[in-house]
Amino acid sequence: MIQKTRRRPQFSPLRYPGGKSALFGLVNSSVRENGATGGTYVEPYAGGAGLALGLLLTEHVESVVINDLDPAIYSFWRAVTRRSDEFMERVRSVELTMNEWNMQRHVYTHPSAHSDFDLGFATFFLNRTNRSGVLNAGAIGGKNQSGPYKIDARFNRATLLERCRLISLYSDRIDVRNEDGLAIIDEFAGRSKTFIYADPPYFEKGSQLYLNAFKKADHESLAQALNSRADSLWMLTYDDAPTISSLYSARRQFDIGVYYSVRNARKASELLIASDSFRLPEGHATHRA
Template sequence: MTKTSADMRHHKKPIISPLRYPGGKAALYPRLREIVRTNSMTSGTYVEPYAGGAGAALGLLVTDQVRRIVINDLDPAVYAFWRATKENAAEISKLIHSVDLTVREWSRQKEIYLTAPRDDYLKLGFATFYLNRTNRSGVLNGGPIGGMDQTGKYKIDARFNRETLSERFRLISLHAKRITVTNTDGLALIKKYSKMDDALIYADPPYFEKAGSLYLNSFTDAHHAALAKCLNSVKDSKWLLTYDNVPQVANLYSDRRRELFSLNYSAHRVTKANEIMVFSDSLTLS
């Protein structure tokens, strides 16, 4: 059964994540907060197997809606960013204030992003962050805002407010001990935390449509099917899932409750997209 949700809009939401993500889910904070409270999960662990910008997770953490969060991303560059954020937020803040916002520096950071050792978390993580904040729509494999010749309406520094970004890292650092950062397969993480009574899993995988241009780790049909098999097999655990509203979702999750919602979506242009949320059987919905 599918219903339309109107209570996901027109609410204030904390903006904590330093990353820009197309289709980021920080806007779902009010709905997720409601689910956490309704299911008495405020002392539990909130898990994002496909974290990306982790906007919703960080919002729930810093407002004390949950006790702990798990940020997981299989992309080694995104993982390096979150690992560095947890362990070296002060160093990142220093770099934010000193780094040049020029095409020359952009090219240098791009080279670091492509060639830095995967375990040099600070170097790779900062390069990932730099490109995310200076690229069009935050897409890591895109070009700089304003173009290489900087003749566009907006320039490379348009989304790089040093003070605002530094404050976000400072705020995250205050809660670092309550953050777990992992770099593992999403299905393995779901299987692990689905066994824990105090865990709420929010899966936000790469979507069916346009995923290839937005995510470095896109899903094939087989990946989508494997995720559905995994989640449906733990229907009595507490989890929810968001997807683009395509027929495949209704087919893969035909036995689960589903709910339509709208989000503003920014990738090259701002649009409002209808998406769908799927719920495990054990979640209580108000």
Template sequence: MIAEFEKKSKLKRVMISPLRYPGGKGSLYSTLKSIVRANNLTAGTYVEPYAGGAGAALALLVTGQVRRIAINDLDPAVYAFWSALVSEPAKFSELVSKAQVTVKEWSRQKEIYLGESSDQMKLGFATFYLNRTNRSGVLNGGPIGGMDQTGNYKIDARFNKSALLERIRVIGLHSPRITVTNIDGLAVIRRYARRSNTLIYADPPYFDKAGSLYLNSFKDADHANLAKCLNGLSETKWVLTYDNVPQVRELYADRRSRLFSLNYSAHRVVKANEIMVYSDALDLGDICARIGATGTPPS
């Protein structure tokens, strides 16, 4: 299966993450791969301070584009999932294999999730279970098909055990090269900022974050503090994505940027424009030629 993922490394998207995220950034795999290669970072570390589904990180690792990844999430439930999966993939796989995908079991897992169990495996699996059985993967949503299961799709529609177990197996093979943390995103950025051979990809909670899985939202001061931090790291290789709002252009007015389209699937499919911002230290290679000197896509 690893060979199959390596073959897919030529594609625009490689699906590795077991989590479903509205607006997940796995679709940026091709762009991030180009950035990694243009900056000679294939033997380095790729860092996501606001990991969520970590789709891009896992795709880059499994296809051999980077040597190590560091994924961080301040949400204790999302962190519990990654911690449990990376530290004990065999045990996590066993839970997936034995899982009953029913409304009754959904209710039990919901109680574990809301109770924020101190048992990382229990909380992590409950987070995973709800993500795979809830509408659009939104953790605070209801089950696919509704509690009465009268919808067009049923609760097990996104719980393909064989496919999920294979993703977990592959992640387990690479787990020694995955670091998982549960701290503030700014602390992660500062921790890795001065390290050579590192690319930081920041995808923080957005200004308009409807449909997001994040329990942690950003206030205006948080957005400003992140901008102050990143703008001050002129020698660090970082990429940032945000929703396309005026505040972002103001906060990163001195940095190169471009718009890109992304499909969101929370409740309904919506195509939205977002902004990608680049640090001055990044060599954009042919990406720079494609977006033009002004940092905006050619018409």
């Protein structure tokens, strides 16, 4: 049986494939159940970081670590947390046209010719104006803007500015990193009142959704790192793949329900894997035999 999940308010300015905002109740309860309230919440593969922001902005944790190896995603998080006023001014003033889209696309595809701030904003712009938020997809409405939705369909300035403003208020409690996720796990695993939630690229369809998709060896390396730290406080979610289940055969595994927003809204079963010390709150997932 798949446990129903409640949709939560959106805190992240990014639209992200496989975003886990619907798991806010589970993660929030897990932080509390495992004594990490007021501590540090760590996402080694942050992406849109909706859960991290939700926990921080509702004061359930004292600080968050947002890590992403993708330099474009990292540049966005650095820009919105370290140069908030300048970033928000661009959100206010940027034109929502195909001419602007082409310029921002050029920045994104030629990062070495532009500043990290410009790359971060271009990443944000494309995420909000591309189909399903996929950075290498085309613009909403197409090149001729002849589709039923136009390029501005997911660019609500007022909403996005408010999310950026809230992030700016908490920026000194957000640690943005651009490292390999394994290095982040190695650094934070075992620390007092530190909760790690790993949400790596999907195993079966990751190459269709992420520019930095994992290879099989990457999934195996992650499993080795987490299994070797089974006494630390962590949880992990994946698409439901037999290979992944096998890699974590020594750990407890659960079925959870997650909403997907790429291409079409649907709900599917995903796999949650927990460290040995992790206490799963009742009523959020179904244990696998």
